[in-house]
Amino acid sequence: MKRVWSLLALAAVAAFCTSLTACKAGNASEARPSVFRMAYFPQAEQLQGGGLRVELMRSYLEKQLHMPVEVVRVDGYAATVEAMRAEKIDMFSGSSLTYLLAAQKAGGEAIAARGFPDGTIGGYRSVIAVPKDSPIHSMQDLKAHAHDLVFAFAEPASTSGYLYPRVGLVSNGINPDTDFKKVIFSGNHLASALTIKAGKVDAGACMQSMLKTLVANHKMAPDDIRIIWTSDLIPNGPYTVRKALPEQLKQEIQAALVQMPARDPALMAHLNSLFHTPDSGNVIVPVTDATYDGLRKYASQVKDFNFEEK
Numbered sequence: 001m002k003r004v005w006s007l008l009a010l011a012a013v014a015a016f017c018t019s020l021t022a023c024k025a026g027n028a029s030e031a032r033p034s035v036f037r038m039a040y041f042p043q044a045e046q047l048q049g050g051g052l053r054v055e056l057m058r059s060y061l062e063k064q065l066h067m068p069v070e071v072v073r074v075d076g077y078a079a080t081v082e083a084m085r086a087e088k089i090d091m092f093s094g095s096s097l098t099y100l101l102a103a104q105k106a107g108g109e110a111i112a113a114r115g116f117p118d119g120t121i122g123g124y125r126s127v128i129a130v131p132k133d134s135p136i137h138s139m140q141d142l143k144a145h146a147h148d149l150v151f152a153f154a155e156p157a158s159t160s161g162y163l164y165p166r167v168g169l170v171s172n173g174i175n176p177d178t179d180f181k182k183v184i185f186s187g188n189h190l191a192s193a194l195t196i197k198a199g200k201v202d203a204g205a206c207m208q209s210m211l212k213t214l215v216a217n218h219k220m221a222p223d224d225i226r227i228i229w230t231s232d233l234i235p236n237g238p239y240t241v242r243k244a245l246p247e248q249l250k251q252e253i254q255a256a257l258v259q260m261p262a263r264d265p266a267l268m269a270h271l272n273s274l275f276h277t278p279d280s281g282n283v284i285v286p287v288t289d290a291t292y293d294g295l296r297k298y299a300s301q302v303k304d305f306n307f308e309e310k
Contacts, residue, residue: 034068036067037070039091041080057267077101081098081102091239093239095157096235097162097163097295112254112257113285114285116283121235125208125209125232129226129228146174146180147181150182151204154191159237159295161189165205209277
């Protein structure tokens with residue numbers, strides 16, 4: 001695990017400052033850009049053969065912002081943070097942990113997230129699962145046989161694919177750095193789910209909604225994997241913009257997102273078809289950095305979980 005961590009995890013999170021306190025970027029001072037650049041990293045779209053979501057969003061934002069919108073494909077959460085830090089993208093939608101990284105290192109600012117009509121933010125859950133024919137039926141079994149098992153996280157900057165399942169393991173007496181035979185990072189939630197299903201690892205973590213998406217798209221039967229642990233509710237990750245963008249533009253982006261159900265019901269319905277669960281919410285609500293203070297505090301207090309550069 002130590003070698004895996006040094007090669008993969010540190011590439012994503014060791015670039016953090018020495019705490020999880022959000023970076024305080026300067027006030028917005030840039031001129032309005034000639035092109036608005038939106039990050040795209042496919043997950044559910046891989047199951048459906050295209051990027052309909054991002055094309056619909058691109059078209060919608062062009063109409064609402066009255067400016068060209070460019071889609072910039074990135075591969076993974078850590079690459080997204082780096083792209084924002086390098087000012088190659090102006091907005092992304094990703095996990096809550098990715099936002100904390102972006103706020104810390106890339107001048108990211110949370111403006112909106114999926115939630116409920118009363119203005120509260122929604123959430124999602126992480127799971128730890130095993131193949132259907134596995135002899136592992138509980139976290140106690142996982143602990144008892146950990147030294148013989150290969151475990152897969154999704155990626156180091158993922159809230160439900162790394163942070164929360166790591167907490168779940170540690171709280172059940174399993175040190176993922178030392179107790180497993182081997183730990184790998186699959187790269188994303190889809191890869192984790194399919195790797196578990198295929199029996200290429202003995203156990204692994206991913207977001208619960210990915211399993212539902214796979215079942216809905218007939219890529220997995222409901223009993224192809226067995227869930228042995230489910231996390232508490234994780235706050236939905238926000239739409240994150242570069243804090244240095246002009247304040248007026250950020251307000252326009254936030255308004256476009258929050259008013260999407262009224263301005264483009266078809267787009268909102270499509271997003272709900274991909275990502276909606278009872279806990280996630282079916283509208284988009286305004287959020288701020290303070291919305292994620294609880295998660296920031298939670299992450300900073302996790303035993304053996306350290307973002308400091310080694």
